[in-house]
Amino acid sequence: xxxxxxxxxxxxxxxxxxxxxxxxxxxxxxxxxxxxxxxxxxxxxxxxxxxxxxxxxxxxxxxxxxxxxxxxxxxxxxxxxxxxxxxxxxxxxxxxxxxxxxxxxxxxxxxxxxxxxxxxxxxxxxxxxxxxxxxxxxxxxxxxxxxxxxxxxxxxxxxxxxxxxxxxxxxxxxxxxxxxxxxxxxxxxxxxxxxxxxxxxxxxxxxxxxxxxxxxxxxxxxxxxxxxxxxxxxxxxxxxxxxxxxxxxxxxxxxxxxxxxxxxxxxxxxxxxxxxxxxxxxxxxxxxxxxxxxxxxxxxxxxxxxxxxxxxxxxxxxxxxxxxx
Numbered sequence: 001x002x003x004x005x006x007x008x009x010x011x012x013x014x015x016x017x018x019x020x021x022x023x024x025x026x027x028x029x030x031x032x033x034x035x036x037x038x039x040x041x042x043x044x045x046x047x048x049x050x051x052x053x054x055x056x057x058x059x060x061x062x063x064x065x066x067x068x069x070x071x072x073x074x075x076x077x078x079x080x081x082x083x084x085x086x087x088x089x090x091x092x093x094x095x096x097x098x099x100x101x102x103x104x105x106x107x108x109x110x111x112x113x114x115x116x117x118x119x120x121x122x123x124x125x126x127x128x129x130x131x132x133x134x135x136x137x138x139x140x141x142x143x144x145x146x147x148x149x150x151x152x153x154x155x156x157x158x159x160x161x162x163x164x165x166x167x168x169x170x171x172x173x174x175x176x177x178x179x180x181x182x183x184x185x186x187x188x189x190x191x192x193x194x195x196x197x198x199x200x201x202x203x204x205x206x207x208x209x210x211x212x213x214x215x216x217x218x219x220x221x222x223x224x225x226x227x228x229x230x231x232x233x234x235x236x237x238x239x240x241x242x243x244x245x246x247x248x249x250x251x252x253x254x255x256x257x258x259x260x261x262x263x264x265x266x267x268x269x270x271x272x273x274x275x276x277x278x279x280x281x282x283x284x285x286x287x288x289x290x291x292x293x294x295x296x297x298x299x300x301x302x303x304x305x306x307x308x309x310x311x312x313x314x315x316x317x318x319x320x321x322x323x324x325x
Contacts, residue, residue, distance in 0.1 A: 003032075005325070007103035008300045010072045013051025014308070016301050026107050031087035033113065034325055036095070038102045038297075039079035039126030040317040043155060043211065044234065046308045048076050052238075064099040065108065077101035079126045081116065091115070097128045097279060102300060104325035114275050119283045123318050127160070127287055130316070131278040133232075134160035140258040141205055141230045146170040150203045152196070152219050153210030154182035156315050157232060159290050161207050163189045164281065174200055176218075177210070185315070188289035209233055213241040220253055228254040293317040 005021040026032045044061075047053055051071040053061050058070045068074035080100040084091045088110040096113035100106050116125045134157065143149060143165060151162040154177035165173050166189055174192040175182060176199045186193035194200065196218045204227055206219040211233035219229045220243065242255070281287075293314035295303045300319065306312035 003105060005103055005105040006297075007075055007101060008077070008297075008304075009068070010049060010074050010076060012072045014049065014305065016049070016304055018298065018301065021103060023105050023107055026087035029088065029110055030107050031084045031091050031096075031110050031113060032105065032107050033080075033082040033096060033098060033100075034085050034105050035080055035082040035100075035103060035297075035321045037081045037123045037126050037321065038077060038100075038319045039129075040304065040307060040314075040319065041077075041079055041130065041156065042307055042314060042317065043157065045077065045304070047234075048074070049304050049308045063101065064112070065101060065106070067101070075101045075103070079129045080106075081122050081125045081128075084113070095122050095125070097125050097275070099129060102297065102319060104297065104321055114272065114279060116279055117283060120279060123320075124282055124287060124291065125279065126318055127156075127282060127290055127316060128275060128278045130156045130290075131160050131164070131281055131287070132275050133157055134164050135274055135278055135281070137161050137207060137230060137232050137258045138164050140256060141207060141228070143168055143171065143205055147204040148172045148200070148202065148224075150174050150176055150199060150206045150219070150222055152176045152199075152206060152208050152215050152222075153212075153233065154179065154185065155209060156290055158207070158209035159185055159189065159315065160287075161209065161232065162186070162191050163284070163286055163290075165207075166191050172200075176222075181313075185289040185292075189286050203227060205230070207232055211235055211238075216240065217243055220248065220255075223251070223253055225251045226253070227251075228256055230256050230258050232258050290315045291318055294320055297321045 003023045005023045007021045010016045053070045063078045078099040080098045095116045098113045175186040183193040202224045203222045206229045208219040209232045
């Protein structure tokens with residue numbers, strides 16, 4: 001018999017609601033998951049919420065378990081942690097991460113969930129999707145021991161990258177952001193902090209995650225000759241200005257793109273390997289610095305507009321679900 005559930009839907013750009021859903025019993029090889037927490041990926045979900053996904057990217061931007069189509073109505077999200085209630089016997093009772101939208105219960109193939117280590121709190125585990133992005137960025141960046149590295153943009157993704165890089169021996173990692181309140185998070189991660197005007201120069205590598213043209217320009221300015229910027233921002237429908245004149249050619253600089261959807265073929269890793277690695281990294285309590293807000297599932301229709309317009313400042317907003325849903 002199907003079970004009732006509730007899910008958050010974007011009804012039209014800038015407005016969402018909670019809708020009833022019917023969830024079937026799990027079939028062979030499937031699991032029924034009751035959500036404990038989900039997370040709002042502020043950068044991407046804000047673009048989706050505001051209807052700013054370019055039509056050319058509608059297919060590329062589909063989340064694994066998205067329902068509906070861009071711009072709306074659409075059920076979107078991909079940071080979900082829950083407990084398996086039924087289905088594949090060896091998973092029943094396990095806390096799992098899944099790339100599922102904000103919904104109280106759902107059925108997915110067992111291959112679509114990853115068991116959360118007992119040493120990772122369930123609410124911290126919602127960061128797995130973001131840390132997975134950070135892992136891919138680090139793989140794309142090829143950092144070396146002793147590198148001087150700047151992460152420009154102290155949002156969820158930028159701080160996740162900084163946290164991963166800070167574990168590389170001998171590296172000098174500096175977070176750069178216009179928002180000086182990010183300094184506290186940088187200190188929690190045991191890395192340096194500076195505003196763009198005061199940022200250290202002569203850097204071997206800059207990871208750009210501010211999603212702004214000025215941020216990309218400053219990233220190029222901070223590099224040593226033959227240095228590399230890894231562009232991790234997704235700019236949505238905004239045009240981006242890049243200064244490819246001036247010093248770009250004379251200093252032989254490189255801009256390399258990175259995004260979570262593809263893994264470098266030379267890594268010889270699967271998507272499951274990458275997500276498992278992200279969850280193992282989340283055993284480090286320093287990642288708690290990324291969780292800066294909490295709200296209830298039933299409040300999502302009012303929470304997301306505030307996250308989108310900036311009146312509710314947050315890095316990762318954890319959404320708590322009622323007991324028993």
